[in-house]
Amino acid sequence: MGVYDNRENNLAIPIDRLEKDIQDFKSSQKFGAKSLKIYHVQTVDTWDIVGADMLTSNPESMWRITFTPDYIDFYVEFELNWQITQNPTQFDAFYAWDDSTDIDSQHSKSFIVWSQNDFSANQKVNLKFAIKATSPGIITWIRLA
Amino acid sequence: MREDTVQDRIDRARKDVDSLKSTQFIGADSSKLFITSLSASYVIPGPSNPSYHYPYFVEITFTSDNQINPFANLDYATTTLNSFPIDHIQKKVSNDDSKVTKFWAFFINNTGTDITVDVTWYIMSTDTGTIT
Numbered sequence: 001m002g003v004y005d006n007r008e009n010n011l012a013i014p015i016d017r018l019e020k021d022i023q024d025f026k027s028s029q030k031f032g033a034k035s036l037k038i039y040h041v042q043t044v045d046t047w048d049i050v051g052a053d054m055l056t057s058n059p060e061s062m063w064r065i066t067f068t069p070d071y072i073d074f075y076v077e078f079e080l081n082w083q084i085t086q087n088p089t090q091f092d093a094f095y096a097w098d099d100s101t102d103i104d105s106q107h108s109k110s111f112i113v114w115s116q117n118d119f120s121a122n123q124k125v126n127l128k129f130a131i132k133a134t135s136p137g138i139i140t141w142i143r144l145a
Numbered sequence: 146m147r148e149d150t151v152q153d154r155i156d157r158a159r160k161d162v163d164s165l166k167s168t169q170f171i172g173a174d175s176s177k178l179f180i181t182s183l184s185a186s187y188v189i190p191g192p193s194n195p196s197y198h199y200p201y202f203v204e205i206t207f208t209s210d211n212q213i214n215p216f217a218n219l220d221y222a223t224t225t226l227n228s229f230p231i232d233h234i235q236k237k238v239s240n241d242d243s244k245v246t247k248f249w250a251f252f253i254n255n256t257g258t259d260i261t262v263d264v265t266w267y268i269m270s271t272d273t274g275t276i277t
Binding site for chain 1: 151154155157158161162165202212213214215216217218232233235236237238239241242243251271
């Protein structure tokens with residue numbers, strides 16, 4: 001056995017390990033249950049519309065909920081809970097859709113929540129919002145109508 | 146056929162590493178999404194006053210096998226779609242760091258009579274799981 005044979009034998013073990021690591025890497029799933037980190041962010045407390053914010057003269061109510069991620073190029077899914085505490089059959093369901101104002105933005109993503117009070121009296125509404133996203137971030141919201 | 150030399154193996158490993166370095170791991174080339182389905186039948190009551198959007202809904206729960214906070218979207222197929230549509234689907238607020246995603250599917254029956262509707266729910270998600 002010559003000098004070069006010894007050198008090849010010494011190299012064989014780390015190369016074996018390298019090849020095994022590469023095979024493991026090539027065969028693993030890079031997107032999905034084992035590797036995708038998804039963050040869940042929600043409003044801290046369910047908030048109420050009471051007093052001056054009660055749904056009075058304008059039967060339509062609309063909110064914009066904006067998610068601002070810590071990192072750009074993100075993907076989000078929007079979640080919504082709502083509860084009517086009075087006359088639930090007189091109130092429309094709550095609808096949510098993508099807000100067009102930042103639909104192509106890398107820095108924020110907004111959603112519109114809409115509903116309609118079919119009844120003549122004020123209603124008390126509880127709403128709660130959440131976001132699943134590929135980035136951590138914060139949720140803010142404003143009342144549009 | 147000659148056996149691989151150490152140089153052959155190094156060359157092959159280098160080629161694999163270069164290939165992996167140039168691969169896009171998030172995106173169209175590598176995304177792995179799963180579809181889970183469940184068929185169900187519902188009797189949707191016809192309200193006495195159909196002028197209101199009677200809030201009849203069913204809750205669909207998806208529980209992932211492994212992933213926490215999985216992305217999950219609900220879709221559906223129904224043989225009565227044209228005559229009796231599902232009005233809309235809402236995703237409910239999940240608990241933080243949970244495998245459970247819940248949806249509400251709203252039916253609007255303005256006919257004044259009960260209707261039976263057969264639905265197959267489809268969940269497309271980033272993990273396998275079960276629908277209830």
